[in-house]
Amino acid sequence: MDIHFVREKVARGEVRVLHVPSVFKMQIFLLKACRVSCLMTFETVSAYDHFPLKLYGCVIDDIEKLLKGFLWSQSESSKGKAKVAWKSVCYPKDQGSLGLKSLKEWNETLLVKQIWRILTQKESLWGKWVNVVKLNGRSFWDIQPGSNDSCGWKFLIALREKVKPHVCVDRRNGREEILWLTNEGRKVHAFVLWLAVLNRLSTQDRMQVWYPHKMFSCALCGKTNDSVKHLFFQCDYSASVWNFLKSKLVFRGLPNHLPGIMQDMAQYPFSNNIWCIINRIVIAAGVYFIWNERNCRLFAQKEKDAAVLCGDIKEYVKLKLITFKVKKSVAVLKAAKMWDLQWQDMGFRIV
Known part of the structure; x- marks a missing residue:
């Protein structure tokens, strides 16, 4: 993904896929002195209607550079002007921060939701396709990616180790049931x-x-x-x-x-x-x-x-x-x- 393509989209206000506020919306929010609210629109627009793609580290860095610049200096660059580390800005509000989401973690969260769909929504069109074409009777936890598999599928396979501690597979009563564990x-x-x-x-x-x-x-x-x-x-x-x-x-x-x-x-x-x-x-x-x-x-x-x-x-x-x-x-x-x-x-x- 070319970051210049991202900037052009933002400048023209074509933000439906990228979920980045347009320049016009940024200006309106700035007039109301609501910088954080503007950044929050990045998160609140629904991203579930599209299949999430794995964003590469360089893309995430460039996008977050735009967000940092907007938060601290209302410009593209915020080098030397940030008062708080971006990692600290992304801590939850109940921990005393602004509650903005880390783009890397949010991207992984959307990818994990696809794993959840594979395991729990087997009767959906997406679930049927994955189980027939990709798994073909095999377990998602045991399958290995092939050389011809797409990058998106390989990323899902790579996320299994992060997902495993939060999932319990119950095979009692002759059927496999997925239990998602939370605190x-x-x-x-x-x-x-x-x-x-x-x-x-x-x-x-x-x-x-x-x-x-x-x-x-x-x-x-x-x-x-x-x-x-x-x-x-x-x-x-x-x-x-x-x-x-x-x-x-x-x-x-x-x-x-x-x-x-x-x-x-x-x-x-x-x-x-x-x-x-x-x-x-x-x-x-x-x-x-x-x-x-x-x-x-x-x-x-x-x-x-x-x-x-x-x-x-x-x-x-x-x-x-x-x-x-x-x-x-x-x-x-x-x-x-x-x-x-x-x-x-x-x-x-x-x-």
Whole structure:
């Protein structure tokens, strides 16, 4: 791709494919002193209607040079005028930066989405073509690029190593299912646990203050109105779940109430020891899944047996564990055995 071609397109305002704001739009935004907003239009215009191409490093450097110049000096060149490194400018807003996207990382993200389409949208026209022409019955994870393959296909193959840590292939039940792993679930679990520790969940004992004449009952056991103390883990339903989870931990002497659990956990050093990590994941997941089950019963009239919920929590913990890189040790092998996993190549694998 010729960078002069890019500049000509920008100058003429023909930006639909490149998704770069036209000179006219730049001038309007400058008059309003909104430089960052202008750069954000580079990101917000949809790029999903086109098959993304791998941009070469020199092309990315030249395009980002234009963006840097616009941000710092309103000209093509910003050499010596940048007040902050471009890498720092591209950090997220919650880390104190402007939240602009790195063109290299965004380009790779769009390419990874094509891998996602190959693995999950096999009935689409694109998925059928790839599976028939490119894969021809072979696995995407094992295929090697041919000498006649296009550069785009070779780039997708090269991205597999970056994608693998975030994907779990479940071949149980005679079929292959792709599970994409993120950290979002763990953040939500930690947030719910934090609210529970502070006694700020909207439990029935707190609602009783607003509705003093209403009769409440625990959606899990029906014996009394629920509270943080009752739900975690005095209720018969939640107690059976907690007893199952404790059987999967090495610290089996933990009490059956949340304040005591957190107090005992505070005595252990916060470290990257495998059992410290598992304890944190299990406690947060247990609180979240029980709270979610309570809400499903109250507001969606759906319920799960305690054994089914235990199985869901176990599968969640296993999926989290297989994303970690761990060295072989007695503790790691014991954890793998207790959670029905297998240690292999610096990580856990589902048996």
